[in-house]
Amino acid sequence: MKTAGMEAVLFDMDGTLFDSEPLWDVSLAGLAARLGGELRPEIRRQVVGKNLRDTAQLLHDDLGIAADAAESAAWLLERTRQLFALGVPWRPAAQAMVESVRRRGIPTALVTSSHRVLVDEVLAQLDPGTFQVVVCGDEVSRPKPDPEAYLTAARRLGVDPRGCVALEDSVPGVASALAAGCLVVAVPEDGAALGDGHGAVVAELESVTVDGLTSLLAARLG
Incomplete structure (x- = not known):
């Protein structure tokens, strides 16, 4: 059953889910x-x-x-x-995170600045349907940090971006998801690399859970 209050989880690819x-x-x-x-x-x-x-x-x-x-x-x-x-490995805990989201019936999207030819190489290594929607950098007219990619993913899923959680690892990605209205959880290997004032919740990917994301979203929505 879909988790109440959470419309979807939108994942960045490079450096967030995959150690590319x-x-x-x-x-x-x-x-x-x-x-x-x-x-x-x-x-x-x-x-x-x-x-x-x-x-x-x-x-x-x-x-x-x-x-x-x-x-x-x-x-x-x-x-x-x-x-x-040749193969792109998952970041630690990333695969388990995606699978836990899917088990809860929450829609997922991959929202990346990478071009489709790169994304297809990654998708070929995954189970079909891992992500219900995929938005690539060369499929939008204004790439990150513009919000177009995240707004496109939400529209294709038929959800309100304000009810979505986005997981990101870079400054442009965080800015893109925030501008789209998402709750952003930043999971970079080095949190200090994001600097200050970015507006995201910074966490280690290993510590992120569906229940934790749900609580963050609920607190944000009041």
Whole structure:
């Protein structure tokens, strides 16, 4: 039976449910090397949650080169797809969290900035129907931090975003879900990376439960 008061749980993909950031480390470092430079840790942190073109442009700017951001983004996408095809592991406790939500009959959506070709590589490794709705970064006109992706997921599920909980790990993702009206629980590996004043509840993924999310939502709705 669906949990009273909770319309749906909306999950980010990279870094939230799946430990794909190390794979992005490889592809981003590869792009930097291809451009004749190195990926600095500061730039790696800045690109978390950003779309491919903005990521490529940030790297170009940091390396001080004038290159085609679209071309670099295409290379990055294909290299990352190759890595994803080899297998993308769940983050600790993430699979159990998704399964517990599904057992309670709560609708689920995957809301990600990643392109469909990457998402399909991940979905191919999961049970069919794990997520009732999937919204990818290249399927919206305004990616995160714009709320369009989360509003689209809620609309496709037929629910009010104010009754949804979103799990995120990045600043753009948190901003997107908050702007859509969701209750946002941030589950980054390093909570300090989000900074202050983001408006999300910060928690370790291992500590998140359906009952806990229900209580947070109930308190928020009054």
